[in-house]
Amino acid sequence: MATKNIIADLNKGEKLTGTNYDIWHKKMTFLLNEQELFEHLTTIMTRPPEGNTAQSRRDLEAFETWSKKDRCARFTLLSCMHDDLIGAYEHCATAKEMWDQLRFDFGGTSITRLRSLVLKFEMYKKDPKNSMTEHLRIMSAMIRDLKNVEVALSDEQQVQAVIRSLPDSWVNMRQILTHNENIKNFADVSRHVELEAEREEAIRVTALFAQGGKRHGHWSKRKNKGKSSTKEGSSSLGPRVGRVSKRRRGKRGGKKDKTKVKSYNCQKMGHFARECTEPKQVSISTSSSIICVCSNVLVAHTFPMWIVDSGATRHVTRDRGGFVDYRRIPAGSQRIYMGNDSSEEVLGVGCYQLPLRTGRTLLLYDVMYAPGVQYNLLSVLSLITLGYCINFKNSSLEITLDDIIIGHGNLCNNLFNMDLVDSDSSSLFVNTNDIDSVTWHARLGHIGQDRMTRLAREGLLGPLAKVNLPICEPCLAGKASRKPFGKAIRATHPLELVHSDICGPMNVKARHGAIYFLTFIDDYSRFGQVFLLAHRSEALDCFKRFIAESENQKGRNLKILQTDRGREYLSAQFNKLCELKGIKRQLTIPYTPQQNGVAERRNRTLLDMVRSMMAQANLPISFWGDALLTAAYILNKVPSQSVLSTPYELWNNREPNLNHLRPWGAAGYVHSTSHKFGKLGPRARKHIFIRYSDSSKGYVMYGEHPDGGGMTEVESRDVIFLENEYPSLGETSKNLDLFESEDSGSILPSLGKGGENIPYLIANDNMSDPQSSGSIPDNKSVSPQNIQDSQVRKSKRGNIPLRHFEIEGNQILMCAISSEYEPASIREALSSQASDEWQVALQEELDSMAKNNVWELVDLPPGRKAIGNKWVLKIKHQADGSIDKYKARLVAKGYTQMQGIDYEDTFSPVVRIASLRLILAIVAQRDLELYQMDVKTAFLNGELDKEIYMTQPEGFEVKGQERKVCRLKRSIYGLKQASR
Numbered sequence: 001m002a003t004k005n006i007i008a009d010l011n012k013g014e015k016l017t018g019t020n021y022d023i024w025h026k027k028m029t030f031l032l033n034e035q036e037l038f039e040h041l042t043t044i045m046t047r048p049p050e051g052n053t054a055q056s057r058r059d060l061e062a063f064e065t066w067s068k069k070d071r072c073a074r075f076t077l078l079s080c081m082h083d084d085l086i087g088a089y090e091h092c093a094t095a096k097e098m099w100d101q102l103r104f105d106f107g108g109t110s111i112t113r114l115r116s117l118v119l120k121f122e123m124y125k126k127d128p129k130n131s132m133t134e135h136l137r138i139m140s141a142m143i144r145d146l147k148n149v150e151v152a153l154s155d156e157q158q159v160q161a162v163i164r165s166l167p168d169s170w171v172n173m174r175q176i177l178t179h180n181e182n183i184k185n186f187a188d189v190s191r192h193v194e195l196e197a198e199r200e201e202a203i204r205v206t207a208l209f210a211q212g213g214k215r216h217g218h219w220s221k222r223k224n225k226g227k228s229s230t231k232e233g234s235s236s237l238g239p240r241v242g243r244v245s246k247r248r249r250g251k252r253g254g255k256k257d258k259t260k261v262k263s264y265n266c267q268k269m270g271h272f273a274r275e276c277t278e279p280k281q282v283s284i285s286t287s288s289s290i291i292c293v294c295s296n297v298l299v300a301h302t303f304p305m306w307i308v309d310s311g312a313t314r315h316v317t318r319d320r321g322g323f324v325d326y327r328r329i330p331a332g333s334q335r336i337y338m339g340n341d342s343s344e345e346v347l348g349v350g351c352y353q354l355p356l357r358t359g360r361t362l363l364l365y366d367v368m369y370a371p372g373v374q375y376n377l378l379s380v381l382s383l384i385t386l387g388y389c390i391n392f393k394n395s396s397l398e399i400t401l402d403d404i405i406i407g408h409g410n411l412c413n414n415l416f417n418m419d420l421v422d423s424d425s426s427s428l429f430v431n432t433n434d435i436d437s438v439t440w441h442a443r444l445g446h447i448g449q450d451r452m453t454r455l456a457r458e459g460l461l462g463p464l465a466k467v468n469l470p471i472c473e474p475c476l477a478g479k480a481s482r483k484p485f486g487k488a489i490r491a492t493h494p495l496e497l498v499h500s501d502i503c504g505p506m507n508v509k510a511r512h513g514a515i516y517f518l519t520f521i522d523d524y525s526r527f528g529q530v531f532l533l534a535h536r537s538e539a540l541d542c543f544k545r546f547i548a549e550s551e552n553q554k555g556r557n558l559k560i561l562q563t564d565r566g567r568e569y570l571s572a573q574f575n576k577l578c579e580l581k582g583i584k585r586q587l588t589i590p591y592t593p594q595q596n597g598v599a600e601r602r603n604r605t606l607l608d609m610v611r612s613m614m615a616q617a618n619l620p621i622s623f624w625g626d627a628l629l630t631a632a633y634i635l636n637k638v639p640s641q642s643v644l645s646t647p648y649e650l651w652n653n654r655e656p657n658l659n660h661l662r663p664w665g666a667a668g669y670v671h672s673t674s675h676k677f678g679k680l681g682p683r684a685r686k687h688i689f690i691r692y693s694d695s696s697k698g699y700v701m702y703g704e705h706p707d708g709g710g711m712t713e714v715e716s717r718d719v720i721f722l723e724n725e726y727p728s729l730g731e732t733s734k735n736l737d738l739f740e741s742e743d744s745g746s747i748l749p750s751l752g753k754g755g756e757n758i759p760y761l762i763a764n765d766n767m768s769d770p771q772s773s774g775s776i777p778d779n780k781s782v783s784p785q786n787i788q789d790s791q792v793r794k795s796k797r798g799n800i801p802l803r804h805f806e807i808e809g810n811q812i813l814m815c816a817i818s819s820e821y822e823p824a825s826i827r828e829a830l831s832s833q834a835s836d837e838w839q840v841a842l843q844e845e846l847d848s849m850a851k852n853n854v855w856e857l858v859d860l861p862p863g864r865k866a867i868g869n870k871w872v873l874k875i876k877h878q879a880d881g882s883i884d885k886y887k888a889r890l891v892a893k894g895y896t897q898m899q900g901i902d903y904e905d906t907f908s909p910v911v912r913i914a915s916l917r918l919i920l921a922i923v924a925q926r927d928l929e930l931y932q933m934d935v936k937t938a939f940l941n942g943e944l945d946k947e948i949y950m951t952q953p954e955g956f957e958v959k960g961q962e963r964k965v966c967r968l969k970r971s972i973y974g975l976k977q978a979s980r
Contacts, residue, residue: 016081021106022145028080037073040066041099070095077102117146123359124165128266132197136190139165143186155185162189164357164421168396169266170196171410305375306354308390308397308409308416312379315367317352319376320458323369326350336370344372347457354378356407357419362399371457371466378418392416437467439723442663445634446475446612454639460658478611481604490523494651495550497523497560497586501599502539502568503607508824510625517628520546521602525650526640528602530632532625539568540577547581554651562586564596598642606631617665618728619688620825626690626700630664633692637661662689662699667725670701671718687714688727826871826955834886838873841888846956849890855950855966857958866949866965868893869974890953892974944968948975 016024032038045066048059073095078086092098121142126135139162146153153161163177173196183189261269263276316336320326326348334346352367364382380390383399388406391398395411408419440452440461452467461467491497504516514532518539521528529550531542551557561583563569569587578585588595609631610624617627637648637656648656662668669684687703690713698717705712711729823829829838849855860866869892876884923930948968952958968975 016085016102016106018085018106021102022148024080025103025107028077031080032073032076035072035076037069037076037095040070040073040095042096044094044096074098114149114151117142117149118151119359121146121161122164124161126165126167128167128268132194135165136162136193140186158186159183159189160421162186162193166193168408168410171412175412306378306418306420307375308380308418309377310380312377313381315352315364315379315382316370316373316377317367318369318371318373320369320371322352322354323350323367324353326369334368336368336373344370346370354418355421357421358405358407360406362407437464437469438472439663440464440467441469441472442616442666442723443661444638444658445609445631445664446472446478446616447609447634447638450641451639455658458655460655472612474612474615477615478613479608481608492524493556494522494524494527494554495556495558497562498558499523499596499599499602500543500561500563500569501596501603502533502536502566503603504533504536506624508621508624511620511622512625514625517603517606517625518542519599519602519606519632520550521598522550522647522651523598525647526598526642527636527647527651528632530606530629532628536566536568540571540574543574544577557581558583560584560586562588562596563599564588564593565590602635605635609634613664616663616726618726619665619690620729623690626702627664629694630691634661662721663723663726664689664691665726666721666723667727668699668701668719668721670703670714670716672706684720686727687719688729689719689721822875823873826873829871829873829888830955837886838888841873841886842871842956845888845890846953849972852970854970854972855968857952857961857964858949858967859963860949860965864947864949866951868951869953871954889973892950892968892972943970 014020014024029038032041045063047063048056050056050060074092077095077098078090081089089098089101092101121139124139124142126132130138143153143158159177163174166174173193177183177189177192180192183192261271263269263271266276327350328348329346332345335343336346337343346368348369349366350369352364354362354364356362364378365386366382383390387401389400391400397409397416399406399409409416410419411417437452441447444452444455449467449469452461452469455461456464456467499521500519502516502518506515509515510532512532513534516533516536518531518533519528520543529546531538531545533539533542547558558581561578563585565587568574575585577583593600606628610627613627613631614621614624635647636651637646637658639646643650646656648654666689668687668689670687671684672682685703685706687701689699690702691700692698693700693715696715696717698715699719701714701716701719702711703714704710823832823838826842829835829842832838869890872889872891874887874889876887878884920930922928950966950968952962952964952966958964
């Protein structure tokens, strides 16, 4: 009985029509489970053979029972179908066959069904008959349907779909929702929309009540004029409403037919504007001012706006991203002239795809690309010429082609804007992310604004059209110098002329042991390659690698090599290689580095970029080698003043792609391919970006090894970057003292491992020099360069003639057991063999500071900057050369102090030489004993008269108070006023 009631109830409900298969399938599953018939939808039983055995009879009884239930299941399915579908499925022999056929016809995840659901979701608009709550419920059901067919929509796509589905009367609300950054998901946008709908409804009800009150009062007033009130001045609305209604019925003779009535609010038939449930239209008058209250000031657009312009003769855009067919035009050949007598240059023309909110794509031909214009202009004349029709209605417009609606537009700020999708593509599943000039500046290694402007003009920086860089402090710290220039005869094809130079030794050893870097720059394309060297003797091997790689890629031979007269370029092996390869040499005149200006300027540019990148990042200065390789990689992909295009394009015959560039030293989460930590383990680990991989299309990230045991490098392409976060390794210092130090002699390969001392050999002056009598090569192809009054890097390697050495075994031994190694940093000290001695020395220095009450830990006041500090580590020796003690001194970086704020005077009282001579004369005359004394920690006895804040000593930060700084009470070494 219960089953019959269930079937009767379902027969009264919604039946299968084909479009409602998903919900019908769920209902039928519950029903057949309740009837214990669902297993018949998955199994089939065949009729057993006839027999007289007991087993045969049991099998036949089971088949009869199964057949009865199967007929019941088929009856249930047919009873819940629409009459038009019953005839198509009544021939099915079993319930399983019918169930499978229905799923094949209406269910599944076929491409047709997928497209149908996605198209329905994209094109869906609110039905005027539905309330806003019901509209949101329908959209939520669509999202569930898409999820059932394995189409997962992101939160942003759901938000955009809801905004797009709102009626045209909500145009202002759509703009507000589009630019509201607090809306993150479907629930947020639903809440805002429902609140706005409730507000509109409240305003409508209030307006109707106010109109009714006025009307009732009017009737009451007229009535009181004719007769006295029956109720002593009663003002109750109830009786008045009754009398008014009665009088209307008597006068008009009953209810009026509204089938021919048109609402002025929604433009639909059947009701008056006062009865309309749609949000009220905002009428705009051009003859009067508009006073309004804005909840959000829209000063920027996250998607390109297209203005419909009847005065434009051609389509114009400032966005390069929408072109599907683009061609450049000669510079200065076309310009756009505007009404205020200004003009903008046209860089190219092409075919542009304009995605409209109707789901269609408007293909625009001969669109001019001018990044300097303020708005994108849609030419009415160009559209009419192609057969389009543009209809302007009140505050909206409609574009049609052969009576088919192509797109819509709305009036905003007295200009008609096309109604576009919120992304650069018509696809629902494409998002855009505009990147500002500052982020691109960091990604491109702090290159200049002129180069970035050229990249933006060519459309290589995405939607960024105009580069406007603020003052960049890392650039000021790394590029504070003038820019020289010069002229020279240029090469006409790759590898015709290559410039080369070695820069170093640097004052800081890179983390892989390099203290030099070698550059090769092609004169034709300005494409450069950089090699890091631990010893200058590695230059020959790097040159061989450069020749083999370049000649193999370009199919040409290197013709001319221009270098200075460094020893590494004048060795017998180097000269022999050039002779075998037929490479002509061009050497600079002694003490004339300007003749090798291309390589010299490249070295300077690289070091400027390295200092700028390291000023922004929080990595130790020992990472300068990684920053240098990154800077060289970027320089090849950005424009140069010496060539018309980028070096990469001239070298590889294709435009560079800059979308993968990221700021050096930024944080990034690297996807972990190892699942050794189980299903609940992390799938990504935080690392630091240090360079681009030269052997794969990925990033080289630096971070902790997942198994512990220190830091490691990881190459990966699956990295999610945090471009505004620059992690520190705990020992970071903003010291940018990266420069070439004096080179005291030829450096030969070390005898031991990379961390051991490098032997310096003394040349034998009695050895002959086969190169000393050679003539200077012909330099006719190098024209004199204009030497400007600017800083030019001068090679410090010296021009000592080449010597051949005969090295004896005992000399090598003496070099290997040279003086004790003095570490350059606290990390090197604590990882050396004398780590215990250095630990004692460091602790003694800190104890001395604490004993003299040198500082106290405080919070850094607003507006003040803390100066840095460093550890100076020295080994004191006895007169016989043995080690006396290990000395550690904490020194402040006084060069960051500001005069007038941190100090006033820097002079200190000293003894006059005349006074000292007088004392010595008295001692000698009277035969006295003169004793010498030393005041330990003398500087710590001086009290400061200025407030100076210093960072905590490196490696000895107080746990739990790492963010606090030291407020100095007494002078320490390194301060400007310490000696006073």
